[in-house]
Amino acid sequence: MYAPGGRRVRGAAPLAMRSPRAEIRPVTPTSPPMRAPLLVLATGMLATARVADPAPIRGFTAESSRAERAWETKLQAIPDPARMREHMRLLAARPHHVGTAAGRANAEWIRDQFRAYGWQAEIETFDVLFPTPVERVVELVAPSRFRARLQEPTVAGDPTTAQHDEQLPTYNAYSADGDVTAPLVYVNYGIPADYEELAHHGVSVKGAIVIARYGASWRGIKPKVAAEHGAVGCLIYSDPRDDGWSGGAVFPAGPMRPADGVQRGSVMDMPTHPGDPLTPGIGATKDAKRLTKEESGVLTTIPVLPISYADAAPLLAALGGQVVPGPWRGGLPQTYRFGPGPARVHLVVKSEWGLKPLHDVIARLPGTTEADQWVIRGNHHDAWVNGAEDPISGLVPELEEARALGALYAQGWRPKRTIVYAAWDGEEPGLLGSTEWAEAHADELRQRAVAYLNTDTNGRGVLGVEGSHTLEKFVNEVARDVEDPEAHVSVWKRQQAAALQGGTPEARREARERGDLRIGALGSGSDYTAFLDHLGVASMNLGFGGEDDGGIYHSIYDDFYWYTHFSDTSFVYGRALAQTMGTAVMRLGSADLLPFAFxxxxxxxxxxxxxxxxxxxxxxxxxxxxxxxxxxxxxxxxxxxxxxxxxxxxxxxxxxxxxxxxxxxxxxxxxxxxxxxxxxxxxxxxxxxxxxxxxxxxxxxxxxxxxxxxxxxxxxxxxxxxxxxxxxxxxxxxxxxxxxxxxxxxxxxxxxxxxxxxxxxxxxxxxxxxxxxxxxxxxxxxxxxxxx
The missing domain is CATH 1.20.930.40 (Transferrin receptor-like, dimerisation domain)
Incomplete structure (x- = not known):
C-alpha cells in the first residue's frame, strides 16, 4: 500500500467515534427469589429478555436478520490465526515483485486455494510497463569524495534478508533515466510549501539536485515539484526522526528502520492517473493500443533515487549555506543547511523499460436472485520484496474469509448477489492490476458493482476505516458486531475509546454524541482507487493498526521475521479483520435492501x-x-x-x-x-x-x-x-x-x-x-x- 509521506499507515484513518447504540443483553438474576409469585414473574421477564431479538440489521427485515446473524456467527468462528501465520510464511518466502516467477507461483497458489474453498477462480493477465534498474550511482564529488552503498545488508537470524539475487535493488520505479552532476540543495519534505520557504531565504534549486526526506506527501510529489522548480535530479532519504531510531529501537532489535534501510516505491505521477502508463483508461491486454513513454504524461522528467539515512548523512553534512528552520531539522546528529554548495553530487539512474505480465486472481461465488450485482473485495499479492506486512498481512485474512464463505456455501448459505474476491498484482508500482482489471471491465462494473471493499496491510490496535460516506452507517453497524481480540469489547467500542482518549475536542464530543463514528475520506494509495475515483463505485478501506509502529516499509526487512516479532504476532487481529470484512461482505451480498444511507x-x-x-x-x-x-x-x-x-x-x-x-x-x-x-x-x-x-x-x-x-x-x-x-x-x-x-x-x-x-x-x-x-x-x- 502507498502511505502518505512514505510511512506505513496501518489500516486507514480511524473512525471519529460516536455514542454507542443501546444493546439488548440477557437479564441475569443476582439475588434469590423472595416469594413464588415474584419468582414466576421474574422468570417470565427473564425469558422475555432472553428471546428478544436485537434490532434488525440494516438492509434486512426482522426475519431475514435472524437468519443472517446465525450465518454470521458461523462465519466468525471459522478464521484461524494459525492458518494465517502459515500462509504468510509461504507467500512471503521469496521476493515476489511484478514479473517474477515467485509472483506468478503465488498467484497460482492463491487461485488454487480459492478453488479448494469452493469458489470459481481464474487468473486474468495484463501486460504493463514496469522498469527495473540496471545502473544506480550516487556519489559526492565535492568538496570531498563519498560513494553511497545503495544496498540493504543481510541481518543475522533473518534468513530472507539474504536473498539478494532475487531482491529488487533500492530504486524508484518510473524514474527518468539520467546522468547528472550538480550542486545539492536540501528541500525538507520537498512539497510546495517548502519551496516557498526556500524562496524566502533566496535559495533556488534551478540546475541543482535536491535531497528531500520521506514524509508529508507521497514520494512522487517530490521529484514532480522539484522539476517544476528547475531541478535536474532528486534524492529521497528516510530520516531517522520520521521512521528510524527516534521512534524506537531499530531492526533487528526493534521495529524501526535501521541506518541502511531504504524505502523503495513508485514515482509515477499517479494524481494524473494510476495504472499502466501506456494504456490510460483501457485495459492493458495484449492487443491494446499503447502510447509511447513520452506520450504517457505520468513519468518523471528527472532521475530519482531513494537512499538510506546512512548514505544521506555525508551528503547533508557537506552542505553549506544558511541553517534551516527548526521544523526542517531531522534526527541526524549534524547541522542541517540549505545549500547550494559546496556539495556537488553525481547521480545516475538507468532502467530496463519493458512490458511485464500481471497476474490478477479473480474468484466468484455466484448469487441467486440478484446475481447480476457484484460485491467486490480485494487486496494485492505483489510486493516490493518479501512483503509480509505489505501486503500479505492483509491478504491472509482475505483468504480466511474466502474459506469461511466457501464453507457456509457448502452448508447451504446463498448470497443474493455475486461475490467477487480479487488478489491483485502490480499494486506497488502504481495500482496496476486493479486499475487494468477495472478499466477492462468498466462497462460491467458501472452496471453491476455494488461496492468495493479493500484491505492492504493489517497490524495490532484499532480498526481504521476510510470510504464512501454512503457506507458510513453500514460499517459502524458491522464494527459493533465484531469483538476486539485483546480489549474484549466491540471493535466499535474500541474505536470510540481511542477517539475519547486521543481525539481533538471536536472528535471527543462527536464520540459521545454522534450516533455513528466518522470515517475518513479516501484519496488514493491502494486498489480502491479505480473503483471509487474512476468508476464511482462506493468503496471502503479497512485495517487494524496503531499499536505496532515500524520502519520497514518497502524494504527487505518487511518479512516474516519482522512481522512475527513486532506486529500482530499471534495473528488475532488478522482473525478480527477476516471477521469484520467477512461480515461486511455477507451483509452486502445478502441484504434485502442495500444498506446505503444518505x-x-x-x-x-x-x-x-x-x-x-x-x-x-x-x-x-x-x-x-x-x-x-x-x-x-x-x-x-x-x-x-x-x-x-x-x-x-x-x-x-x-x-x-x-x-x-x-x-x-x-x-x-x-x-x-x-x-x-x-x-x-x-x-x-x-x-x-x-x-x-x-x-x-x-x-x-x-x-x-x-x-x-x-x-x-x-x-x-x-x-x-x-x-x-x-x-x-x-x-x-x-x-x-x-x-x-x-x-x-x-x-x-x-x-x-x-x-x-x-x-x-x-x-x-x-x-x-x-x-x-x-x-x-x-x-x-x-x-x-x-x-x-
Missing amino acids: TNLAETAQRYTRELQTLRDRRAEQLADRRRDVEDGVYAASSDPRAPTVAPPVLAAPPRLEFAALDNALDSLSHAAARYERAYSRFAERGASATDGGSAPNGLAAINARLVQAERALTAPEGLARRPWFTHLLYAPGWYTGYGVKTMPGPREAIEEDRWADADAELARVAAALTREATLVAELANALGGGR
Whole structure:
C-alpha cells in the first residue's frame, strides 16, 4: 500500500467515534427469589429478555436478520490465526515483485486455494510497463569524495534478508533515466510549501539536485515539484526522526528502520492517473493500443533515487549555506543547511523499460436472485520484496474469509448477489492490476458493482476505516458486531475509546454524541482507487493498526521475521479483520435492501462546504496581511543582513465566491436523505409488506438497482481539471499530495492554488453533482414508500 509521506499507515484513518447504540443483553438474576409469585414473574421477564431479538440489521427485515446473524456467527468462528501465520510464511518466502516467477507461483497458489474453498477462480493477465534498474550511482564529488552503498545488508537470524539475487535493488520505479552532476540543495519534505520557504531565504534549486526526506506527501510529489522548480535530479532519504531510531529501537532489535534501510516505491505521477502508463483508461491486454513513454504524461522528467539515512548523512553534512528552520531539522546528529554548495553530487539512474505480465486472481461465488450485482473485495499479492506486512498481512485474512464463505456455501448459505474476491498484482508500482482489471471491465462494473471493499496491510490496535460516506452507517453497524481480540469489547467500542482518549475536542464530543463514528475520506494509495475515483463505485478501506509502529516499509526487512516479532504476532487481529470484512461482505451480498444511507453523506458534504468557505476566508486574510507587511517594510526590517530573506510576492485579494448553488444542493440532499431514512425505517419495521409496491420483493430489486447508481451520481464523465481519469467530485487524491485526499477537490485545489477564476465553476460542478444525488435519493424514497 502507498502511505502518505512514505510511512506505513496501518489500516486507514480511524473512525471519529460516536455514542454507542443501546444493546439488548440477557437479564441475569443476582439475588434469590423472595416469594413464588415474584419468582414466576421474574422468570417470565427473564425469558422475555432472553428471546428478544436485537434490532434488525440494516438492509434486512426482522426475519431475514435472524437468519443472517446465525450465518454470521458461523462465519466468525471459522478464521484461524494459525492458518494465517502459515500462509504468510509461504507467500512471503521469496521476493515476489511484478514479473517474477515467485509472483506468478503465488498467484497460482492463491487461485488454487480459492478453488479448494469452493469458489470459481481464474487468473486474468495484463501486460504493463514496469522498469527495473540496471545502473544506480550516487556519489559526492565535492568538496570531498563519498560513494553511497545503495544496498540493504543481510541481518543475522533473518534468513530472507539474504536473498539478494532475487531482491529488487533500492530504486524508484518510473524514474527518468539520467546522468547528472550538480550542486545539492536540501528541500525538507520537498512539497510546495517548502519551496516557498526556500524562496524566502533566496535559495533556488534551478540546475541543482535536491535531497528531500520521506514524509508529508507521497514520494512522487517530490521529484514532480522539484522539476517544476528547475531541478535536474532528486534524492529521497528516510530520516531517522520520521521512521528510524527516534521512534524506537531499530531492526533487528526493534521495529524501526535501521541506518541502511531504504524505502523503495513508485514515482509515477499517479494524481494524473494510476495504472499502466501506456494504456490510460483501457485495459492493458495484449492487443491494446499503447502510447509511447513520452506520450504517457505520468513519468518523471528527472532521475530519482531513494537512499538510506546512512548514505544521506555525508551528503547533508557537506552542505553549506544558511541553517534551516527548526521544523526542517531531522534526527541526524549534524547541522542541517540549505545549500547550494559546496556539495556537488553525481547521480545516475538507468532502467530496463519493458512490458511485464500481471497476474490478477479473480474468484466468484455466484448469487441467486440478484446475481447480476457484484460485491467486490480485494487486496494485492505483489510486493516490493518479501512483503509480509505489505501486503500479505492483509491478504491472509482475505483468504480466511474466502474459506469461511466457501464453507457456509457448502452448508447451504446463498448470497443474493455475486461475490467477487480479487488478489491483485502490480499494486506497488502504481495500482496496476486493479486499475487494468477495472478499466477492462468498466462497462460491467458501472452496471453491476455494488461496492468495493479493500484491505492492504493489517497490524495490532484499532480498526481504521476510510470510504464512501454512503457506507458510513453500514460499517459502524458491522464494527459493533465484531469483538476486539485483546480489549474484549466491540471493535466499535474500541474505536470510540481511542477517539475519547486521543481525539481533538471536536472528535471527543462527536464520540459521545454522534450516533455513528466518522470515517475518513479516501484519496488514493491502494486498489480502491479505480473503483471509487474512476468508476464511482462506493468503496471502503479497512485495517487494524496503531499499536505496532515500524520502519520497514518497502524494504527487505518487511518479512516474516519482522512481522512475527513486532506486529500482530499471534495473528488475532488478522482473525478480527477476516471477521469484520467477512461480515461486511455477507451483509452486502445478502441484504434485502442495500444498506446505503444518505444522511451521513449530506452532513459530511456540509462539513466540506464549511471547510471551503473557511479556506477562502483564511487565504484572503493571509494575502491581506502579506500586503500590509510588504507595504510597511516588515520583511525588509526583519531580514538578518548575515542571513538575508526575501519578501514573498504580493498577490491580488481573492474575490468572493458563489456558494449559493452548493448550499441549495446541500439543502435538497439533506431533505431527500431524511425522507429516505424515514421510508427506510418503515421498511425496517414492517419488512417487504411495508408499502404496496416499492418494498415488494420485485420492487426491492428495482430499488437496489437504483441504489447501486447513487455513488455514480457524484461523478462527472469529463473528470477533474488536469486529470480527467479521476471523475469523482467529492473525493480525489491531491495534485500535490498524491495519496492524501482532497475533498471537493475541484474548488478546494482552485482556492489553495489561487486559481480564483476556476473556483466558482468548480463549485457549480459540485453543486450539480449533489443535486443529481438529491434527485436520485428522493426518487428512492418515493419508491420505498414516500417517507414524508
